[in-house]
Amino acid sequence: MTTHSNPEPTASGASAAAATAARIRIVLVGTQHPGNIGSAARAMKTMGLDRLVLVAPEVAPNRESEALAAGADDVLAAARTCATVAEAVSDCTLVLGCTARSRRIALGQLAPREAASRLVARAGTGGEVALLFGRERTGLDNEELQQCHAAVHIPANPDYSSLNLAAAVQVLSYELRLALLDAGAGAEPARVDPPASHAELEGFFGQLGEVLEQIDFHKGRSPESALRKFRRLFLRADLDAREVRLLRGVLADVERSVRLAGADGAGQG
Amino acid sequence: MTTHSNPEPTASGASAAAATAARIRIVLVGTQHPGNIGSAARAMKTMGLDRLVLVAPEVAPNRESEALAAGADDVLAAARTCATVAEAVSDCTLVLGCTARSRRIALGQLAPREAASRLVARAGTGGEVALLFGRERTGLDNEELQQCHAAVHIPANPDYSSLNLAAAVQVLSYELRLALLDAGAGAEPARVDPPASHAELEGFFGQLGEVLEQIDFHKGRSPESALRKFRRLFLRADLDAREVRLLRGVLADVERSVRLAGADGAGQG
The missing domain is CATH 3.40.1280.10 (SPOUT methyltransferase, trefoil knot domain)
Structure with a gap:
């Protein structure tokens, strides 16, 4: 020994x-x-x-x-x-x-x-x-x-x-x-982009929830279960702040597209 | 992750x-x-x-x-x-x-x-x-x-x-x-849901690319850089097959919303 x-x-x-x-x-x-x-x-x-x-x-x-x-x-x-x-x-x-x-x-x-x-x-x-x-x-x-x-x-x-x-x-x-x-002994190499903060992630999840409503994703089902699944997968991805901005950019463009449809009086059926 | x-x-x-x-x-x-x-x-x-x-x-x-x-x-x-x-x-x-x-x-x-x-x-x-x-x-x-x-x-x-x-x-x-x-300890425990296959992931990335075009996400910039970033973050999330279906459901609803706008002849300006 x-x-x-x-x-x-x-x-x-x-x-x-x-x-x-x-x-x-x-x-x-x-x-x-x-x-x-x-x-x-x-x-x-x-x-x-x-x-x-x-x-x-x-x-x-x-x-x-x-x-x-x-x-x-x-x-x-x-x-x-x-x-x-x-x-x-x-x-x-x-x-x-x-x-x-x-x-x-x-x-x-x-x-x-x-x-x-x-x-x-x-x-x-x-x-x-x-x-x-x-x-x-x-x-x-x-x-x-x-x-x-x-x-x-x-x-x-x-x-x-x-x-x-x-x-x-x-x-x-x-x-x-x-x-x-x-x-x-030796620290990990720094990430290029800073990881997203809790507040940034919550902002993204909030916007995602609104967009899912706007595109009628839930179709009468309760939104909670889907939102839980999205939270899980995006939290697991350990997003950085730029990635959150990228995803929110997509959501903003979806919102704009849907608004255009609404503004032009497009019916849903 | x-x-x-x-x-x-x-x-x-x-x-x-x-x-x-x-x-x-x-x-x-x-x-x-x-x-x-x-x-x-x-x-x-x-x-x-x-x-x-x-x-x-x-x-x-x-x-x-x-x-x-x-x-x-x-x-x-x-x-x-x-x-x-x-x-x-x-x-x-x-x-x-x-x-x-x-x-x-x-x-x-x-x-x-x-x-x-x-x-x-x-x-x-x-x-x-x-x-x-x-x-x-x-x-x-x-x-x-x-x-x-x-x-x-x-x-x-x-x-x-x-x-x-x-x-x-x-x-x-x-x-x-x-x-x-x-x-x-013996073998690794099984995941509840099977991980997404390469083909399933590629199907998702392909649809994502189309939707980004439809909502005019790129605005004249080359799409490659954005698509690379999306691939990176979603691959890091280690998605399972159900999660890929969930994400593709969102994309399908976005496509439907955008199509409605287009069918009604909504101009983009």
């Missing part, structure tokens, strides 16, 4: 890793117990992460949170609180959401290791990224998951998968730390 | 993994707070481990342990208590001990991933193996460490390395589970 050391970043690698870590935010959505917010802050800090965002917690951080944060009260004190997931991640170009495995989610599922590696790769090239954790009992709801590029699933024991919130944050933060230490 | 599932063991892989897991024991040495014994049992069970051994706990498992074990009270109830580390691991052929990094330990140090892979490899060939966790404040003492084949170090934030006992058990149990799943 050989003697091993764990990989440690070099001095310059360490500061690059710190800059990358600072672009990774942990987002707790609808947390029910304030103690769990403190435990999550502690789990983050043990792994060198310090950007915590709370979306509509049921109870704001309080003394119980502070007690469980132990020495991570600085992370807790710096936590930002938002009303919605959209507000929490609007400037992010990669958003992943932790879920229990579920058949009804049609999102791509990543293992924690792969998720961490993608988040760190993106953050390493200057992008803001977010990892979402849902409510203790019910997780993230469908609307929240639809704002994620992919889901992350911790491959727990199927007969007893009740990791508590802090344990899930601990496992993912640990994987993020390993990925950050790994990345100390 | 591809759609991934996490590896799941096949039926026979699962039972082999269970037999291997049953040869891995988690040993808590000199635990001070009985609640932590319960939390550790829970962390183990979420990752499919159930053999817990207690060496001289300061307080025997009690109601607090049970409360924190949540649904893992079976693991707690089956826990064996020993007086010494030697008694706890006497039949083991591989014994690893978790430590904070320390210069005074002359033991080889393993990262959690490597430790898990060695423990699982040994257990997979029929050997009994043990992973030791020390006291909350002081860890394992030198005499205990000297009974270990190697030390395991979680690469925590050097400025704040205070993982609590349950968090450390969670991280190592998670790595053990991944190693167990790896060992049992």
Whole structure:
């Protein structure tokens, strides 16, 4: 058996890793117990992460949170609180959401290791990224998951998968730390074009929804199912900002064509 | 970007993994707070481990342990208590001990991933193996460490390395589970929907090219550059056959709308 050391970043690698870590935010959505917010802050800090965002917690951080944060009260004190997931991640170009495995989610599922590696790769090239954790009992709801590029699933024991919130944050933060230490060696080449932000993508999805109505795509069916499918495929494509502009250009031309038909009083039958 | 599932063991892989897991024991040495014994049992069970051994706990498992074990009270109830580390691991052929990094330990140090892979490899060939966790404040003492084949170090934030006992058990149990799943993994899981064939994709790109002409997307510019960009983004999305049909449905509706405008003699200016 050989003697091993764990990989440690070099001095310059360490500061690059710190800059990358600072672009990774942990987002707790609808947390029910304030103690769990403190435990999550502690789990983050043990792994060198310090950007915590709370979306509509049921109870704001309080003394119980502070007690469980132990020495991570600085992370807790710096936590930002938002009303919605959209507000929490609007400037992010990669958003992943932790879920229990579920058949009804049609999102791509990543293992924690792969998720961490993608988040760190993106953050390493200057992008803001977010990892979402849902409510203790019910997780993230469908609307929240639809704002994620992919889901992350911790491959727990199927007969007893009740990791508590802090344990899930601990496992993912640990994987993020390993990925950050790994990345100390050499960062990924930068993308030519900046990835699209959450707000840019939502603008595109909004316009797509309008155009589908205008061309009577749904034909009496409910639009939600089709829109979910389009969100899924375009989020998976990991669009850059120029590609979103390109797609919106197509939509604008479709709208113009349809308007011309309408303006000329063209009947639909 | 591809759609991934996490590896799941096949039926026979699962039972082999269970037999291997049953040869891995988690040993808590000199635990001070009985609640932590319960939390550790829970962390183990979420990752499919159930053999817990207690060496001289300061307080025997009690109601607090049970409360924190949540649904893992079976693991707690089956826990064996020993007086010494030697008694706890006497039949083991591989014994690893978790430590904070320390210069005074002359033991080889393993990262959690490597430790898990060695423990699982040994257990997979029929050997009994043990992973030791020390006291909350002081860890394992030198005499205990000297009974270990190697030390395991979680690469925590050097400025704040205070993982609590349950968090450390969670991280190592998670790595053990991944190693167990790896060992049992067979073929790649099938996608729900078959990926689109080359011909299906080319059919889509051909129709897209026609529609872009019909809505005057290019406006005098050469179409090639735009088409290249669309190919790139849709190929990156790794579309399945259903998604190609969905997208072609949109294009068909756009064509119909534009035809209506044309049939009614709507001028373009």
